[in-house]
Amino acid sequence: MQAHGGRRSMTASNQPASLLPPAAQGGAAAPLAVAVALQDVPASELTEQALQRLSSAGRRFAALAGLLPDQARRAARAADTAARALGPEALVSQPLLGLPVTVKEGLKVAGAPWMMGAARHRDRIASQDGTVVQRLRSAGAVITGVGSMAEMALWPETVNRITGRALHPLDPTRTPGGSSGGDAALVAAGAVSVAVGTDGGGSVRIPAAYCGLYAHKPTAGMVPLTGHVPLDRGPDTAAAPLARFFAPGPMCHDAADLWPMLSVMTGPDGIHPDMEAPLPSSLPWPTPAQLEGRSVFVLPAPSITGSERTDLAQIAAVERAASLLETAGARLQTVRTDLLQGAFWIWMGTLRCAADVTMEQLVGDGCRLPLLSQSFRHLTGRGEHTTAALLLAWSGRLDPTGPRLWRRWRDQGQALSSELADMLAGNALLLCPPVPGPAPHHGHAFRHPFNIGATAVFNVLGNPATIAPVLLGPEGLPRAVQIVAGPGADHLAVSAALALARTEIFPGNRKLP
Numbered sequence: 001m002q003a004h005g006g007r008r009s010m011t012a013s014n015q016p017a018s019l020l021p022p023a024a025q026g027g028a029a030a031p032l033a034v035a036v037a038l039q040d041v042p043a044s045e046l047t048e049q050a051l052q053r054l055s056s057a058g059r060r061f062a063a064l065a066g067l068l069p070d071q072a073r074r075a076a077r078a079a080d081t082a083a084r085a086l087g088p089e090a091l092v093s094q095p096l097l098g099l100p101v102t103v104k105e106g107l108k109v110a111g112a113p114w115m116m117g118a119a120r121h122r123d124r125i126a127s128q129d130g131t132v133v134q135r136l137r138s139a140g141a142v143i144t145g146v147g148s149m150a151e152m153a154l155w156p157e158t159v160n161r162i163t164g165r166a167l168h169p170l171d172p173t174r175t176p177g178g179s180s181g182g183d184a185a186l187v188a189a190g191a192v193s194v195a196v197g198t199d200g201g202g203s204v205r206i207p208a209a210y211c212g213l214y215a216h217k218p219t220a221g222m223v224p225l226t227g228h229v230p231l232d233r234g235p236d237t238a239a240a241p242l243a244r245f246f247a248p249g250p251m252c253h254d255a256a257d258l259w260p261m262l263s264v265m266t267g268p269d270g271i272h273p274d275m276e277a278p279l280p281s282s283l284p285w286p287t288p289a290q291l292e293g294r295s296v297f298v299l300p301a302p303s304i305t306g307s308e309r310t311d312l313a314q315i316a317a318v319e320r321a322a323s324l325l326e327t328a329g330a331r332l333q334t335v336r337t338d339l340l341q342g343a344f345w346i347w348m349g350t351l352r353c354a355a356d357v358t359m360e361q362l363v364g365d366g367c368r369l370p371l372l373s374q375s376f377r378h379l380t381g382r383g384e385h386t387t388a389a390l391l392l393a394w395s396g397r398l399d400p401t402g403p404r405l406w407r408r409w410r411d412q413g414q415a416l417s418s419e420l421a422d423m424l425a426g427n428a429l430l431l432c433p434p435v436p437g438p439a440p441h442h443g444h445a446f447r448h449p450f451n452i453g454a455t456a457v458f459n460v461l462g463n464p465a466t467i468a469p470v471l472l473g474p475e476g477l478p479r480a481v482q483i484v485a486g487p488g489a490d491h492l493a494v495s496a497a498l499a500l501a502r503t504e505i506f507p508g509n510r511k512l513p
Contacts (some may be wrong), residue, residue: 020088026285029095030260032193033140036079036098037088043079043098043142047072050100050144053191058145062164063176063185065105066113066146072100075142082140094140095260101136102187104180104197105146106153107248108227109133112143116229117151117160117179118365119384130227131269132196132248139264147195148182152363153229155388156206156445156452158182165442168210170477174439177207184211184251193253194261198228200246201347202434202455205467205482208251210439212469212478214497215251216258217455219487220462222279223247223265224272229365230357235273239362241355244274245459255468255501258494259286283491288499290492292329295428298322302340302432306450311437313473321470321481321500322431328499335423335430342412343453349409350460359396363389371397388446417461424463424486429496431481434467438477458484466493468500 024034036043051069058064079098082090090097103109106116108130115121129137136143148163150156158166158181166181168174169189176185180197184207187195197204199217208215225231225246230239250261259280268275284290300318301310326332360369363385371393377383378390385393424430434455445451458465466483473479481500485493 021092024088024091024095027256028260028263029091029097030099030194030257031254033091033095033097033099033260034088037083037091039083039087043076043083044073046098047076047100047142047144050192053189054102054145054186057186057189057191061167061169061172061176061185061189063148063166063182064145065115065148065163065182068109068112068143068145071111072142072144075137079140079142090140096136096264097140098142099140099194100142100144100192102145102147102183102192102195103133103136103143104183104195105149106228107133107196107198108232109143109146112146115162116153116365117149117162119161120365122162131224131271132265133227135264136196144192147180147186147197150179150181151386151389152365153179153198153200153203154359154362154392155179155386156202157388157442159386159388161384161386168439171439174441174477175210175444176439177210179203180251181207184208184213187211187213187251187253194257195251196248196261196265197251198225198246198248199459201459202452204249204251205434205455205465206452208467209434209480209482210478212480213251213253213467214255214258214469214501215249215467216262216490216494217249217458217465218247218262218266219277219464219490220244220247221275222277222490223249223262224269224275226269226271231272233366235271237366239355239357239366242351242357243272245351245354255494255497258466258497259491262490278488280490286491286494286498288328288495290495291325291499294330294492295333295426296322296325296330297333297335297423297428297430299335299337299339299430299432301337302454303338304340304343304450304453306344307453308436308448308451310433311473313471314433314435314437314479317470317479318431318433318481321468324500325431325496330429339419340432340454340457342409343457344450345409346413346416347453347456347460349406350413352406353403353410358399360393361396363393369393391446413457413460416457420461420463421486424489427486427489427492429492430484432484434480434482438473438475438479454482462487464490464493466497468497470500
């Protein structure tokens with residue numbers, strides 16, 4: 001495109017930068033939203049395509065808890081109207097203009113199922129939006145559906161008594177992860193390019209790693225959880241103190257969507273307590289150039305108590321990512337292999353000390369369950385809980401440990417937090433595996449529940465962590481790297497993901513069959 005005798009500079013979405021407001025030129029707007037604002041593609045067309053793909057993929061992979069055609073079409077028409085009236089300037093107030101997204105079913109979307117994957121809430125419909133959903137709508141996003149989730153968001157595989165067992169788009173004998181696995185499967189299958197889940201122990205990062213997506217768990221206190229357990233009943237309930245360890249986060253095909261999504265989700269809402277983390281607007285825009293001269297600590301095969309050993313392809317993924325970041329200007333350093341040794345127990349101990357709530361109460365949504373009768377009904381095929389939920393509830397009731405043990409693990413977590421603070425001082429990064437290997441076969445988590453340790457520990461420590469796909473293993477399934485930054489340095493973790501994305505080390509077409 002010519003202008004004044006010369007070629008205009010082009011953005012990542014191959015659009016003339018001079019037509020865009022400065023913020024959009026800097027990456028504040030999602031690339032697809034730029035195309036909508038420039039009227040290169042109508043939001044209504046994008047939405048119809050997304051609705052069709054969601055309907056198909058949702059059935060095929062048991063990944064969709066609800067389709068929202070009427071409200072999605074209304075939002076798309078509004079986006080097209082804004083694009084016609086304002087053009088690129090619409091991106092100033094609506095940086096996600098016309099972008100079709102799905103949202104984890106537990107995150108309270110007005111007019112959509114709000115069941116938390118629990119049969120007891122099978123017919124419950126949300127009457128209002130949760131905070132993050134409100135912000136997505138205000139930013140111009142088009143909420144097209146809600147993804148399936150693990151019952152009460154308490155298991156790393158997505159299965160419940162309403163939508164069934166979610167399937168991995170590359171191999172239906174395997175799980176897409178959990179608890180936000182439905183949305184990850186929908187993004188991986190190409191139904192939408194962006195989704196929002198919640199992460200309390202890896203529930204965004206684990207599905208993203210298994211499905212070959214980019215994802216980000218923000219710094220604690222950056223994004224409010226309002227509308228999702230344990231804040232769905234307000235900040236004064238017994239479980240509410242756990243909310244500081246949970247965070248909504250984006251899962252995306254394209255690393256360029258991470259920061260625009262995160263930017264519109266952040267900030268206090270007057271409900272979620274202790275929202276004191278720095279906002280993206282106060283941080284530098286993520287760019288690969290920010291890695292120049294940064295120290296990157298590399299931990300390819302952490303020794304984590306109870307976890308499976310890291311497989312060779314996963315080790316290779318971390319090492320390859322480290323090499324590519326070194327090429328981008330980072331300085332690599334080694335770290336002791338037992339740094340995260342107590343990761344799972346630190347996570348569990350910190351949660352147990354933060355609130356006087358048992359697993360049974362979390363499964364029962366605050367209530368004591370009739371476990372004997374529910375277990376019998378489950379064995380006869382008439383139960384309302386999944387096997388995982390019942391096991392968790394029984395573990396809570398029969399837990400022989402006392403507060404002294406949990407305090408010991410919490411204190412070890414505080415010691416680890418101090419060590420990491422020293423390590424990541426000066427805006428350094430840590431690279432490690434998010435999981436030991438590829439997406440496992442269904443039921444694997446019953447045998448290896450400690451495999452979540454490498455992600456869960458950073459929930460209670462408060463560090464931001466980004467997932468970036470790196471390579472395909474010998475069985476053809478993705479391996480990813482987890483990029484951990486110091487609290488408040490979310491932009492650096494996302495910068496590293498952008499640097500890895502630019503290398504095109506993952507297949508150019510990330511849409512799975």
